[in-house]
Amino acid sequence: MAMNRSNDPDREKLDHRAIALQEEDLSKALSGVTTCNEAEHKKRRIWLFGHFGLADGLGNFGNESTLQAILYHLRRLLPSFEIRCICTGPVATETTHNVRALPISRTIVNSLRSKSRVGKVLRSLFIGLPCELYRWFEGLFTIKRTDVLIVPGTGLISDACGLRGWGPYSLFKWSMIAKMRGCKLLFVSVGAGPIYSRLGRFLVKSTLALADFRSYRDTSSLRYLNSIGLVTTNDRVYPDLAFSLPKDLITHHSHRNRPRPVVGLGVMVDAGKYSVEKPDAATYRNYLGNLLILVKWLLAREYDVRLLIGDLCDRPATTEFKALLRDRLGVFDEDRIVDEPTPSVEALLAQLAECDVVVATRFHNVLLALALNKPVISISFHQKCTSLMQDMGLQEYCQDIQQLNADKLIEQFCQLEKNAARLKHMIRGKVTECRKALDEQYSLIFKDFLP
Numbered sequence: 001m002a003m004n005r006s007n008d009p010d011r012e013k014l015d016h017r018a019i020a021l022q023e024e025d026l027s028k029a030l031s032g033v034t035t036c037n038e039a040e041h042k043k044r045r046i047w048l049f050g051h052f053g054l055a056d057g058l059g060n061f062g063n064e065s066t067l068q069a070i071l072y073h074l075r076r077l078l079p080s081f082e083i084r085c086i087c088t089g090p091v092a093t094e095t096t097h098n099v100r101a102l103p104i105s106r107t108i109v110n111s112l113r114s115k116s117r118v119g120k121v122l123r124s125l126f127i128g129l130p131c132e133l134y135r136w137f138e139g140l141f142t143i144k145r146t147d148v149l150i151v152p153g154t155g156l157i158s159d160a161c162g163l164r165g166w167g168p169y170s171l172f173k174w175s176m177i178a179k180m181r182g183c184k185l186l187f188v189s190v191g192a193g194p195i196y197s198r199l200g201r202f203l204v205k206s207t208l209a210l211a212d213f214r215s216y217r218d219t220s221s222l223r224y225l226n227s228i229g230l231v232t233t234n235d236r237v238y239p240d241l242a243f244s245l246p247k248d249l250i251t252h253h254s255h256r257n258r259p260r261p262v263v264g265l266g267v268m269v270d271a272g273k274y275s276v277e278k279p280d281a282a283t284y285r286n287y288l289g290n291l292l293i294l295v296k297w298l299l300a301r302e303y304d305v306r307l308l309i310g311d312l313c314d315r316p317a318t319t320e321f322k323a324l325l326r327d328r329l330g331v332f333d334e335d336r337i338v339d340e341p342t343p344s345v346e347a348l349l350a351q352l353a354e355c356d357v358v359v360a361t362r363f364h365n366v367l368l369a370l371a372l373n374k375p376v377i378s379i380s381f382h383q384k385c386t387s388l389m390q391d392m393g394l395q396e397y398c399q400d401i402q403q404l405n406a407d408k409l410i411e412q413f414c415q416l417e418k419n420a421a422r423l424k425h426m427i428r429g430k431v432t433e434c435r436k437a438l439d440e441q442y443s444l445i446f447k448d449f450l451p
Contacts, residue, residue, distance in 0.1 A: 044449070045082045045146045046074060047183075049104075049174055050154055051166040053089015054096070054344065060311045062364025064096075065242040065345045066153035070188070071097055072246045073442050078449055081147070086174060088166055096344075102142060104170050108134055139177040147449065149178035150186045153217060153241040155363075155384065157192035157208075157225070159200030160274040168195070168203035175207045186213045186445055189241045189438075191384050192221035196277055201228050213445055217241075218387035238441045239434035240388070242367055249346065250371050251353060262338070263298055263413075264352060264369065265291065266308040266360030269317045271381040275401065283402055287361075287379070288321060292328050293406035294359065294413070299329075299336060306338040306355055308348070310362025357416060359409070361401065363388065371431055375416045375423050379404060392430045394423070 052067045053059055067085075074083055083099050090101035108131040143149070156171060163169040178185050187208065195201050208214060208230055215236040216222045226232045270284040295305055307318045318339055325337065342348050349368060352358065358369040361379040369376045370392060378394075380386045381401045389398040397412050399405070416423065443450075 043082050044078075044080065045084065046078070047143065047146055047149045047178075048083065048085045048087075048099075049149060049151050049171070050085075050087055050156065052085060052087040053092035053101075054312060055089050055092035057312050057315070059089060059092070060154075060364075061342070061345050061348050062242065062310060062362065062367070063154045065245060065364060065368065066240070067093075067097065068249075068345060069241045069244045069246075070150070070152040071099070073244060074446075077442060077446050081449070086142075104166055104174070105135060105164065106138070136173065136177065139174060140180060143174075143177050143181045143183060146178070146181060146183050148184045148186060149174065150188055151175075151190060153189045153191070155191035155193075155382075157190055157195070157204055157221070158274070159195050159197055159204075160272070163197070163200060163203065168200050168207065172203045172207040175210050179210050184212045185210055187211050187215065188213070188441070188445060189215050189217045189238050190221070191217050191240075193224040193383065194274070194277065195228060196273070204228070205230050215441065218384060218391065220383045220387045224383075236441075238437055239391075240364075240367055241438065242364060243371060243431060243434035244438040244442075245371065249349065251349070258304055258354075260302050260304045260336075261356045262304045262306050262354055264306045264308050264355035264358040264360065264365075264374075265295065266310060266358070266362050266365040266379075267291065267314060267317045267321050268310065268361040268381070269314050271401075275381045287401055287404055288324060290404045290406040290409060291321065292324055294409050295325065295337075296329060297406075297410055299332060304336045304338065306351060308351060308358070308360060308362075308365055309342055310348075310360070310365045312342075314362070357413070357420075359413070361385075370427055373424050373428050373431070375420050375427070377409065377412050377416060393426055 048067070048070065050067065051060065051063050054061075054064060071083065074081065085093050085097075085099050085101040086104055087093050087101055088104055090103050093099065093101040109127055151171070156166060157168075159168050161167060175185055192204075195204055204225070205228065208225070214232075214234075215238045216225075217238070217240040219237050222232050222235055222237055270279065270281070272279045275283075298305055307321070309315060309318060322337065322339065325332075340351065342351065348365075349372065352365075352369050352372050352374065355369070355374060357376075358365070358374050359377045359379070360366045360369060361381060363382065363384050366376050366378045366385065367388060376394065376397065378385050378389050378398045379401050380389070380398050386395075386398055386400075389395050397416055399408060399412070
């Protein structure tokens with residue numbers, strides 16, 4: 001005969017026990033969620049600020065190498081911290097570096113830009129100003145529960161590309177927001193200059209005055225800031241952060257199989273106001289013309305030439321340069337001019353590794369070549385290039401772009417080749433010193449957070 005389940009005392013005990021276990025499991029689950037939320041709430045956080053991200057034909061490999069270096073050492077020294085980034089290319093930065101990233105200045109309202117002066121004023125008053133106030137409040141919410149805001153390296157301390165974007169105003173805004181939130185503010189191995197406007201100088205000095213720590217990648221940056229009125233008594237000088245890229249990324253082994261020696265030639269777009277206050281188009285034409293003479297000389301002496309870039313915006317410059325080569329040299333073996341895509345810092349390092357000698361204009365083309373122990377000639381478009389070559393003991397292999405001379409370039413090249421073995425030994429020692437100095441800086445700035 002079938003038993004009535006509702007009157008079975010053993011079954012009732014089992015049901016009560018099952019309910020008790022379910023309640024216990026639910027309680028543990030809820031406790032786990034609470035603990036997880038509390039852990040997320042209490043998790044220590046670092047924000048980085050900079051002109052980072054390679055996408056849509058925009059992005060600088062020097063800045064990217066700087067970001068890669070600081071991320072590597074943050075993750076090595078402070079693995080429990082969450083790292084986030086405020087940058088110009090947040091989508092690319094998230095994808096490439098696996099960090100949450102936000103734009104430096106988010107578009108709040110898409111509206112037509114007026115061409116009339118009155119329309120521009122009205123747009124600024126009724127759209128621009130309210131949107132910017134909203135961005136300030138949004139920034140205050142973004143930076144909450146943050147320990148440190150770091151400006152890692154790069155040449156952000158300049159108004160050559162304007163005050164907004166990644167210029168002095170945005171840097172001031174996010175620095176002020178960080179201090180309002182009680183964060184530490186660190187400027188680590190940054191480059192400075194040029195700063196042309198009074199407002200730019202005011203914003204730069206006001207921003208740096210907020211900092212808890214300031215260091216510059218060269219003495220010339222410190223002196224420049226001192227010359228515009230910033231008190232730099234307690235500031236320090238450390239090498240560029242790209243010298244601290246992880247060693248497994250900096251390989252000294254070339255995998256090329258070309259029969260002739262290879263000269264890496266870094267071609268750069270017109271630097272404009274980043275080089276001088278009143279740029280002259282003739283300087284850029286002279287620059288390309290002298291590089292053409294050098295390449296013609298190299299090809300005649302059985303060198304191959306690899307074209308290098310330091311920024312995605314340099315691609316049109318290499319295209320123009322190759323067109324000029326065809327016009328000036330007529331028929332030549334184009335296989336001897338190597339021009340390959342450069343999608344990443346890793347690709348650039350691989351291309352540099354295949355070169356025997358490098359002649360470059362971009363600052364980080366020169367620096368990364370040195371990190372790979374390559375003899376280098378620098379075509380200096382900015383004081384940072386000259387300072388780097390002086391610090392590395394290579395000042396005699398540097399030329400100012402404003403007075404670039406092909407005959408002198410060829411003379412420097414011959415001298416560089418002649419002294420290559422001695423120079424490589426010296427470069428290796430200097431790079432080792434730079435890495436040790438940067439290890440010292442990382443220990444110094446993170447000492448309050450190290451376990």
